[in-house]
Amino acid sequence: MTQTKQQEIHLVNRPTGTPAIEDFKFVECDVPSPKENEVLVRALYISVDPYMRGRMNDTKSYIPPFELNKAIVGGVIAEVAVSRSESFKRGDLVLGNLNWAEYSVAKETKLRKIDPNLAPLTAYLSVLGMTGLTAYFGLLDIGKPQEGETVVVSGAAGAVGSAVGQIAKLKGAKVVGIAGTDEKLAYIKNELGFDETVNYKSENFKEELKAATPDGVDVYFDNVGGDVSDAVMRLLNNHARIPVCGSISSYNAEGQDVGPRVQPTLIKTSSLMKGFTVGNYASEFEQGRNDLANWLQEGKLKYKETIVEGFEKTPEAFLGLFKGINTGKLLVKAAEPEYSKNR
Amino acid sequence: MTQTKQQEIHLVNRPTGTPAIEDFKFVECDVPSPKENEVLVRALYISVDPYMRGRMNDTKSYIPPFELNKAIVGGVIAEVAVSRSESFKRGDLVLGNLNWAEYSVAKETKLRKIDPNLAPLTAYLSVLGMTGLTAYFGLLDIGKPQEGETVVVSGAAGAVGSAVGQIAKLKGAKVVGIAGTDEKLAYIKNELGFDETVNYKSENFKEELKAATPDGVDVYFDNVGGDVSDAVMRLLNNHARIPVCGSISSYNAEGQDVGPRVQPTLIKTSSLMKGFTVGNYASEFEQGRNDLANWLQEGKLKYKETIVEGFEKTPEAFLGLFKGINTGKLLVKAAEPEYSKNR
Numbered sequence: 001m002t003q004t005k006q007q008e009i010h011l012v013n014r015p016t017g018t019p020a021i022e023d024f025k026f027v028e029c030d031v032p033s034p035k036e037n038e039v040l041v042r043a044l045y046i047s048v049d050p051y052m053r054g055r056m057n058d059t060k061s062y063i064p065p066f067e068l069n070k071a072i073v074g075g076v077i078a079e080v081a082v083s084r085s086e087s088f089k090r091g092d093l094v095l096g097n098l099n100w101a102e103y104s105v106a107k108e109t110k111l112r113k114i115d116p117n118l119a120p121l122t123a124y125l126s127v128l129g130m131t132g133l134t135a136y137f138g139l140l141d142i143g144k145p146q147e148g149e150t151v152v153v154s155g156a157a158g159a160v161g162s163a164v165g166q167i168a169k170l171k172g173a174k175v176v177g178i179a180g181t182d183e184k185l186a187y188i189k190n191e192l193g194f195d196e197t198v199n200y201k202s203e204n205f206k207e208e209l210k211a212a213t214p215d216g217v218d219v220y221f222d223n224v225g226g227d228v229s230d231a232v233m234r235l236l237n238n239h240a241r242i243p244v245c246g247s248i249s250s251y252n253a254e255g256q257d258v259g260p261r262v263q264p265t266l267i268k269t270s271s272l273m274k275g276f277t278v279g280n281y282a283s284e285f286e287q288g289r290n291d292l293a294n295w296l297q298e299g300k301l302k303y304k305e306t307i308v309e310g311f312e313k314t315p316e317a318f319l320g321l322f323k324g325i326n327t328g329k330l331l332v333k334a335a336e337p338e339y340s341k342n343r
Numbered sequence: 344m345t346q347t348k349q350q351e352i353h354l355v356n357r358p359t360g361t362p363a364i365e366d367f368k369f370v371e372c373d374v375p376s377p378k379e380n381e382v383l384v385r386a387l388y389i390s391v392d393p394y395m396r397g398r399m400n401d402t403k404s405y406i407p408p409f410e411l412n413k414a415i416v417g418g419v420i421a422e423v424a425v426s427r428s429e430s431f432k433r434g435d436l437v438l439g440n441l442n443w444a445e446y447s448v449a450k451e452t453k454l455r456k457i458d459p460n461l462a463p464l465t466a467y468l469s470v471l472g473m474t475g476l477t478a479y480f481g482l483l484d485i486g487k488p489q490e491g492e493t494v495v496v497s498g499a500a501g502a503v504g505s506a507v508g509q510i511a512k513l514k515g516a517k518v519v520g521i522a523g524t525d526e527k528l529a530y531i532k533n534e535l536g537f538d539e540t541v542n543y544k545s546e547n548f549k550e551e552l553k554a555a556t557p558d559g560v561d562v563y564f565d566n567v568g569g570d571v572s573d574a575v576m577r578l579l580n581n582h583a584r585i586p587v588c589g590s591i592s593s594y595n596a597e598g599q600d601v602g603p604r605v606q607p608t609l610i611k612t613s614s615l616m617k618g619f620t621v622g623n624y625a626s627e628f629e630q631g632r633n634d635l636a637n638w639l640q641e642g643k644l645k646y647k648e649t650i651v652e653g654f655e656k657t658p659e660a661f662l663g664l665f666k667g668i669n670t671g672k673l674l675v676k677a678a679e680p681e682y683s684k685n686r
Contacts, residue, residue, distance in 0.1 A: 229606065256603050257604045258603055258604065260599050261568060261602045263568040264590045266587045266616060267589070267590060268618070270623055271617070272618075273606075273615070274609065274613075275606070275608070275610040275614055275615075
């Protein structure tokens with residue numbers, strides 16, 4: 001360790017509406033020192049995720065809001081630079097909920113070692129990480145797709161949506177994906193094997209969605225909320241199930257996000273909507289990781305990543321989520337491996 | 344049987360918005376004759392229920408719409424006037440889904456015999472009937488109230504709501520009832536034992552609701568939808584459950600019923616909303632009826648009825664539902680017993 005100063009990325013304003021680049025600030029500070037049972041890690045890949053927008057508001061939620069003028073915290077793959085823990089040694093590759101910073105200190109209990117020989121490093125932030133597990137538990141525990149049923153997924157080319165569609169196919173469902181560019185639609189249909197695709201930016205979106213779901217909708221995995229979800233709700237079959245995973249269209253809404261009330265539809269169709277967060281399933285992560293890793297190794301589960309190069313691009317990458325710049329998981333490559341490169 | 348002509352009540356217009364008296368028409372017709380395995384019954388009590396408004400629209404729902412220029416059909420307690428069935432004899436008291444008519448013919452398999460010695464006749468249309476079962480299954484199967492949790496019920500002085508609150512109390516929950524008149528609030532608090540009550544017509548409704556639920560809301564039994572439900576949704580605890588039973592505030596909405604989207608709230612709190620109709624639980628009715636009858640006999644379950652006198656008042660009684668004229672179940676007394684009076 002020769003470097004003594006480093007950059008952290010702080011949240012300096014609580015955004016109203018869509019976050020802006022000015023809401024973030026790069027702050028120079030000392031590289032911290034680990035205490036006993038702690039390690040100093042160096043960020044290699046930083047995960048930027050839609051749910052983080054929620055933490056920028058000062059409102060009650062399942063996780064507390066980010067603090068102003070402190071580093072933002074999220075999923076990071078890092079390498080151990082200095083270890084004062086018996087569980088880790090210099091050069092180990094780890095996954096943790098860490099600062100948006102070049103270096104950070106973490107307690108040994110808060111890090112999980114990852115093996116780059118089992119899967120590419122970045123997979124631990126995407127298909128084998130929280131996004132893969134989100135798809136797995138939301139779809140299987142709430143959606144419960146049955147053979148021959150129709151599963152509709154919004155945000156279908158995103159990290160969660162693309163896994164949802166593939167897992168639903170593995171369960172024998174017919175899968176209809178909704179996304180916003182022809183390129184994304186081609187990807188999920190040709191490379192991931194979705195049965196039908198619909199572009200929500202099409203003028204005839206509602207008609208095209210209806211045409212793609214001639215037998216109605218049994219499961220709607222909702223990643224986006226808003227108008228897209230309103231349209232799917234009209235097509236529900238009796239006893240439909242709706243895992244409500246994300247509501248990206250309303251995260252940036254200023255004032256109240258209003259739309260058709262869902263209650264009459266839920267009553268007419270005896271349907272279920274359930275919001276969830278992957279943390280609800282923490283006690284079952286091991287099972288989920290095993291299934292996902294097996295499907296990955298068997299070639300039944302594909303994934304894509306959009307990797308933005310450079311730690312300094314992290315805020316821009318985050319803002320890009322709301323413009324749909326990514327196909328699959330959006331990550332920032334913060335640095336080339338240094339301590340782990342000769343392992 | 345000397346009477347040969349009778350009155351039926353037909354739906355002659357599909358209402359837009361709130362139904363009007365002109366949407367109904369009294370039509371004189373012949374008293375029908377039963378075929379083999381059928382009986383002719385005479386209506387004693389007619390049930391008027393909010394769900395019937397939905398059947399007046401020509402839209403897909405869990406039950407088909409009423410046909411125009413035909414008799415409206417609903418829950419009726421009747422006495423057997425002429426039997427051509429071995430299962431029924433003249434004077435038997437029965438429950439069935441029957442015409443809004445003085446007399447109607449029914450297949451023997453479509454009627455259930457009821458015993459006026461076990462409970463008052465009208466109880467079979469209210470607390471021991473579909474409304475009691477609706478409360479029972481919606482609350483216990485979807486709401487799943489736990490000891491010490493807070494259960495909020497809207498439409499709390501109605502037939503379903505008043506049963507929901509009492510069953511929730513039996514399960515050890517704290518129960519908060521929402522209704523629209525001081526008389527109703529006094530009834531559910533003083534006679535039914537609700538812990539707290541809130542008047543949704545109060546200027547400070549939102550603040551009063553919040554004050555009545557200092558520990559948040561774990562179960563919201565939703566009978567009404569609309570603004571009232573929007574207010575409750577803001578107070579949900581994590582892992583809240585919302586049986587969506589009725590949406591009376593939107594049944595008469597012209598155009599689209601819009602309000603704050605629920606998806607962000609469901610995600611933040613990992614909450615569940617499920618629409619249902621009592622028919623979903625048909626295979627478990629026996630269990631429900633037994634529990635309800637036991638609670639009734641033990642004095643743990645009270646109920647109230649608002650009885651409108653006279654078959655000719657049936658349409659007005661139905662319209663009264665939307666003005667909140669009733670406390671408890673709203674029924675029409677269509678006739679004095681004749682064939683059954685000497686049993």
